[in-house]
Amino acid sequence: MNSELSISDIHLDVLKEIGNIGAAHAATSLSQLLSRKIEMYVPSVELVSFDGMFELAGGVDEVVVGIYLRLEGDLSGSMFFMLSIESANRFVRKLTGDESFDFHTPPFSELGISAMQELGNILSGSYLAALSDFTGLKIQPTVPSLSVDMVGSIVSFGLIEVSHYSDEVIVIDTKVREDGVESVNGHFFLLPDPSSYATIFRSLGVL
Numbered sequence: 001m002n003s004e005l006s007i008s009d010i011h012l013d014v015l016k017e018i019g020n021i022g023a024a025h026a027a028t029s030l031s032q033l034l035s036r037k038i039e040m041y042v043p044s045v046e047l048v049s050f051d052g053m054f055e056l057a058g059g060v061d062e063v064v065v066g067i068y069l070r071l072e073g074d075l076s077g078s079m080f081f082m083l084s085i086e087s088a089n090r091f092v093r094k095l096t097g098d099e100s101f102d103f104h105t106p107p108f109s110e111l112g113i114s115a116m117q118e119l120g121n122i123l124s125g126s127y128l129a130a131l132s133d134f135t136g137l138k139i140q141p142t143v144p145s146l147s148v149d150m151v152g153s154i155v156s157f158g159l160i161e162v163s164h165y166s167d168e169v170i171v172i173d174t175k176v177r178e179d180g181v182e183s184v185n186g187h188f189f190l191l192p193d194p195s196s197y198a199t200i201f202r203s204l205g206v207l
Contacts, residue, residue: 007047007170007197014204015190016045018134019172022127027176029122034094039177046171050159053169057082057187060152064088065103067120068154069144071128074137075199077192080155081123081174085148087186091119103148113146120144123188127172135203159191 023040030038046052054060065088071077083091085103092101095115101108124141132139147154159169174188192200 007168010206011201012045012047012170014134014201014206015170015172016042018130019045019127019174019188021133022130023174025129026123026126029126030119033118033122037179041175041177042172043175044171044173046173047168048171049168053155053171053189054151056171056173057151057155057189058084060150062151063149064151064154065116066147066149066151066154067116067123067144068147069120069124070142071139071192071196072142073139075139075192075196077190077196079124079127079141079191080189081120081186082151082154082189083186088116092116106148108148116146117144120146123174127188127190131200135200137199137203155189 019042023042027038027040030040048056057064063085064082065085066083067081069079071079088103089101092103092112092115093099095118096109096111098109098111101112103112121144124144128139128141131137170190170192172188172190174186176186
């Protein structure tokens, strides 16, 4: 990794622990929102190449629903949560009660867009609260933006800054179960800006 800090297995294990705490908080919020049991967990945290990131999300040309936001405050970076269109449709329909909603057929209703942005708020808020609790850093997310586009087009925004210094990103693989059955095909990507890696791990005492 061509940045100020070489990411080790210890660093990834710490991020996995933080990710699982954030996922548990997000699951509680989603369970209340959807009035059903939702479980979220992080089976792995990996350092992957840009190409590997695209492959995890289904391929650079795969059309997905992406939620993107920037991190501001004591550290900076980008966060993405990308869902298959089928998974996004299922979430919006359950939340809004609109069984006709379909991300395959724009234009999309404001209610459906708001539902997906709320998912972005819940996920980002849960992960960042866990990261902030562990590090003591003040981290604020921007308002989530929503895109229905190819993976390559969505992710390119977050790679612009990182690609100047590195050819790898951190992937927090997040799985979602609904009533005991895995129901959401999605991936969560954390892309700290290069200078923020040292800030995170110094705060965690594992630099």
